[in-house]
Amino acid sequence: MSLKEGSRRRGQELEDAILDAAWAVLDEHGYSGFTFEAIAARAGTSRPVLYRRWPQRTDLLLATLTKFWAGQPIPLPDTGNLREDAITLLRRAGVGRARMITLLGTQLMDYFRETGTSFSDLREQLLPADRRRGGFETILARAVERGEVPDVPRSARVVNLPFDLVRHDMLMTLRPVPDESIIEIVDEVWLPLIR
The missing domain is CATH 1.10.10.60 (Homeodomain-like)
Structure with missing residues (x-):
């Protein structure tokens, strides 16, 4: 040989x-x-x-x-406090996903045009059903169980708003989102909406 x-x-x-x-x-x-x-x-x-x-x-x-991408989930925090879980999750997403989101958003435009699909369609195709539930859905469900927030119906758009805002900032700046912006998203936008 x-x-x-x-x-x-x-x-x-x-x-x-x-x-x-x-x-x-x-x-x-x-x-x-x-x-x-x-x-x-x-x-x-x-x-x-x-x-x-x-x-x-x-x-x-x-x-x-x-x-x-799909094979590298962001670990979900479980601090026992909704605000801390939300901030920690966004920080982890910023560190772990900023480059990835920028790459997917910019380098796959030709793929989306060619296939007539979107980033959302791609996510559905790649993620197993048990991982399609967003991290914010999980941390919010835990907060409801602890009695930290009321158990009332909330739209998926409201529940996932923090990550959507962070993803928007990443795509607009092509950089990780600063910590002060993460805190502002959680404290001034999201928590008032869900309480």
Whole structure:
């Protein structure tokens, strides 16, 4: 057996190398540059190897996003206090997701145009049903159980407003949201709405 054959990547090692290369290509060139040729070259493999695993470019894109976005949930805080949980969750989202949200929002525009879908559709497709419930729904449900806020109907838009505002700020500035803005969103906008 030659050295080349002995060092050939297979299985999970090869798949990880391809998905890492795909992520790098998406980050650098967007969906328009997200081609089998570019990804195979970056991964040091051939296009047929990619086609065997992912017959369509969108299949490879979804696998890449599953690994780098959907596969990395933000840990939910449970401090015993709604305000602290909300601020902590937004801080974690800012640290862990600012770059990701910017990338998804800007680099996937061609994908959304081509498929006629939206970021919301993509989220539904990638996240398992048990993770579609937003973090704010969970921390609010815990606060209701503790008797911290009344158990009244609230629209999903109101419940998830803090993350929507933070995501908007990230997309508008292409930076993580400053801590003072996070506190303002929670204290001056969200908590008065849900109490």
